[in-house]
Amino acid sequence: MAKVVHYELLKERSTKGAPSTLDVRWPDEVPSGTTNSTPVISTDYYPTILQTAGLPPTPNHPVDGKSLLPLFTQSSSFERDTLYFHSPNYAFHKRNRLGSALREEDYKLIKNYDRVSLELYDLSRYIGEKENLAASTPELTNRLAGKLDAWLN
Secondary structure (H helix, E strand, O other), X not given: OEEEEEOOOOOOOOOOOOOXXXXXXXXXXXXXXXXXXXXXXXXXXHHHHHHHHOOOOOOOOOOOOOOOHHHHHOOOOXXXXXXXXXXXXXXXXXXXXXXXXXXXXXXXXXXXXXXXXXXXXXXXXXXXXXXXOOOOOHHHHHHHHHHHHHHHO
């Protein structure tokens, strides 16, 4: 069974920013026991399913993610510099915070809408998002916040 690490971009109460795994079982296509630590996001599922089925995207329907087939089959490179996530609505349990986030290399920036605040984490140091670096690294925080705002607009 191949595993691709999937980092949840906005903290959830149950995981506190811990990584989740995406397990794939596809006999004769995905080598058993393969592991890959490339960050992916749920918007990658749709283009992956389309490519697997040999179907084109629906006209006038945006495809936000990238097909994960190159990761699964280890057939070619998978390049992406930034992951974006936008969560403007409450989940059914109402315990989530509204916000947007981006992941670039080892850094994750979260823009919270309830208090209009920014959080910046170095995931290579603390995967559990324990040390907010936003105040101590204003240049990086502002650069990433500008990139997130440009994506949102």
